[in-house]
Amino acid sequence: LKPPVRVAITGAAGQIGYSLIFRVASGEMLGPNQPIILHLIDLPFAMTALNGVAMEIQDCAFPLVQGIVATDNQTVGFKDVNYALLVGAKPRGPGMERGDLLKDNGKIFTETGKYINDHASRDIKVVVVGNPCNTNCLILANQIKDIPKENFTAMTRLDHNRAQYQLADKLGVHSSDIRKIAIFGNHSPTMVPYIDQMTAKNHKATVDQQWVTQTFIPSVQQRGAEIIKARKLSSAASAGNAAMNHITTWVNGTPEGDYTSMAIPSDGSYGVPKGLIFSFPVTVKNGKYSIVQGLPISPFYQGLLDKTIKELVDERNAVDHLLK
Numbered sequence: 001l002k003p004p005v006r007v008a009i010t011g012a013a014g015q016i017g018y019s020l021i022f023r024v025a026s027g028e029m030l031g032p033n034q035p036i037i038l039h040l041i042d043l044p045f046a047m048t049a050l051n052g053v054a055m056e057i058q059d060c061a062f063p064l065v066q067g068i069v070a071t072d073n074q075t076v077g078f079k080d081v082n083y084a085l086l087v088g089a090k091p092r093g094p095g096m097e098r099g100d101l102l103k104d105n106g107k108i109f110t111e112t113g114k115y116i117n118d119h120a121s122r123d124i125k126v127v128v129v130g131n132p133c134n135t136n137c138l139i140l141a142n143q144i145k146d147i148p149k150e151n152f153t154a155m156t157r158l159d160h161n162r163a164q165y166q167l168a169d170k171l172g173v174h175s176s177d178i179r180k181i182a183i184f185g186n187h188s189p190t191m192v193p194y195i196d197q198m199t200a201k202n203h204k205a206t207v208d209q210q211w212v213t214q215t216f217i218p219s220v221q222q223r224g225a226e227i228i229k230a231r232k233l234s235s236a237a238s239a240g241n242a243a244m245n246h247i248t249t250w251v252n253g254t255p256e257g258d259y260t261s262m263a264i265p266s267d268g269s270y271g272v273p274k275g276l277i278f279s280f281p282v283t284v285k286n287g288k289y290s291i292v293q294g295l296p297i298s299p300f301y302q303g304l305l306d307k308t309i310k311e312l313v314d315e316r317n318a319v320d321h322l323l324k
């Protein structure tokens with residue numbers, strides 16, 4: 001067994017937390033040889049519920065869990081943490097404008113950024129799940145002084161996985177047969193599922209354009225809303241699953257001949273303004289991701305990219321005061 005690593009999960013008393021924590025504790029995210037110390041963080045009002053979650057983890061007697069820190073104190077919560085899954089965020093309430101959501105979450109992620117900067121391990125890898133996740137990550141990373149900026153990412157893996165399933169279903173193959181697809185842009189309804197290089201069972205695969213524009217893209221973009229309608233609750237288990245996938249791929253790499261989607265600080269690739277937290281197709285090797293370069297962008301896709309870029313620039317402008 002390796003020495004233990006510390007994994008922080010915020011919003012740990014919430015519904016994503018409840019589906020995610022037990023799978024992380026079982027070793028699904030970091031593998032069967034990696035002992036874990038869990039850092040479960042939530043707000044003061046949620047501490048009773050969080051202690052209940054901690055008791056349940058104890059009662060699973062997980063072989064890999066070497067400690068549980070359940071806290072509302074971020075100094076303790078982020079102390080020496082190696083991986084952080086930032087799920088906790090303020091949800092959008094009835095009648096709340098997107099601008100208000102950005103502002104409220106901006107405060108949360110400014111504060112969390114300071115705690116991570118001051119207390120976390122210098123090798124920490126962070127995935128922001130709490131929405132609006134791209135801009136929350138931008139605000140967080142802005143507080144970081146001496147940890148590499150590329151260690152701060154946001155999650156579009158759920159959108160990627162959703163796209164993979166829709167395509168597999170359409171082509172009559174298994175999800176794992178679908179490769180070389182990606183999500184570009186914001187985790188929002190402007191996201192761009194890119195499939196022009198798709199392969200199915202290692203052969204170039206195409207689907208008709210009308211299905212792409214009228215069915216596929218809207219269904220991936222609106223899948224979250226569809227789940228809320230059906231479940232009366234937002235997607236939780238699939239979101240937790242995707243957050244784990246994000247970290248596992250970041251640590252173990254992408255398979256040869258495939259790529260995945262991660263929202264990462266833009267380096268200017270594909271005309272995306274530098275510094276925006278933007279989802280790109282990436283390959284990962286030895287714990288480092290690289291943007292897949294040179295994918296052909298049709299005028300159709302360029303139109304969609306322009307929209308999602310504009311949305312993220314507008315979000316950045318709305319929180320400009322937090323980025324000083």
Ligand code: NAI
Pocket residue numbers: 010011012013014015016017041042043046087088089090091108128129130131132133155156158159187234235236239
């Ligand atoms: P939930 O409401 O069940 O749980 C959220 C938890 O976060 C609550 O326990 C709350 O007390 C806690 N929390 C709020 N602010 C916090 C803070 N500053 N520090 C620590 N904990 C805090 O919500 P759920 O369903 O678990 O979703 C969490 C977030 O994940 C939401 O923002 C949701 O929009 C987002 N999400 C993102 C997805 C993505 O693909 N990026 C997919 C699905 C959800």
